[in-house]
Amino acid sequence: MEPILRTENLTIRFGGHTAVDHVNFNMPEKHLKSIIGPNGAGKTTFFNLISGELKPTAGDVYFKGQSLCQKSAIARTRMGLGRSFQITNVFPNLTVLENVRLAVQSKEKIRYQLFRHYKSYQAITEKAEELLTLVLLNNKRDALTTMLSHGEKRKLEIAMLLALDTEILLLDEPTAGMSLEEVPAILEVIRTIKNNGDKTILLIEHKMDMILDLSDSIMVLFNGQLLADGTPDEIMQNETVQNAYLGGLYDEHLTEVK
């Protein structure tokens, strides 16, 4: 079966530095794959190449077998590749519900262009509320976005990404900058999305316990190259990964690999 997403020799150079170096990877549908690797390994750059924010120097990305090299980031989102919003893209002085409603509306507008009457307005609100419940944020629906904690903002980003209803979700460090108490809620949100069974998820994370808990597979980037790709067990036992990256950096007491 054709993977839903794959890359072929994906490469980008910044001046003399090759940040992503001939990466071949593929994702089966409805799979959750995590990307790990030390700082500067090329994880975010790899994401940006997939989402279309960066153009590769060589190689290509394929969505359901279709080449994406000529597709803009917006075109890729329309096709079904969603990347989490940065919170800077939301309206800080609107409420949480209003922001998600706008995201739902933008998706519906793309599809139907017919949202003028009350019934559809109500449907949008209901969809937004459903998403806020899914990300455990419904209790903050009437709060101004600017008042949210960091963890709550990350949940809002996920709700807005889900509003776009894309088949693939690209989540770049959803727990970055969170307090330890906030992490389990995000873990729960991602687990719920995964268990709903209709999304393919690509996740960049540094928290090893979370990665091992959630992932169907893990790929390891190192100096822009794909060092390994396998099940969590395979990756934990992979000698090359141990020597190059995990060895000495990860033990059972240390939950975050940097």
Ligand SMILES: Nc1ncnc2c1ncn2[C@@H]1O[C@H](COP(=O)(O)OP(=O)(O)OP(=O)(O)O)[C@@H](O)[C@H]1O
């Ligand atoms: N626009 C750019 N111009 C020049 N160099 C860049 C650019 N973007 C990324 N790089 C370089 O490419 C390399 C990979 O960066 P990237 O941010 O993808 O790593 P990362 O694995 O996501 O790291 P982190 O875990 O710290 O987020 C780094 O050496 C970085 O300095």
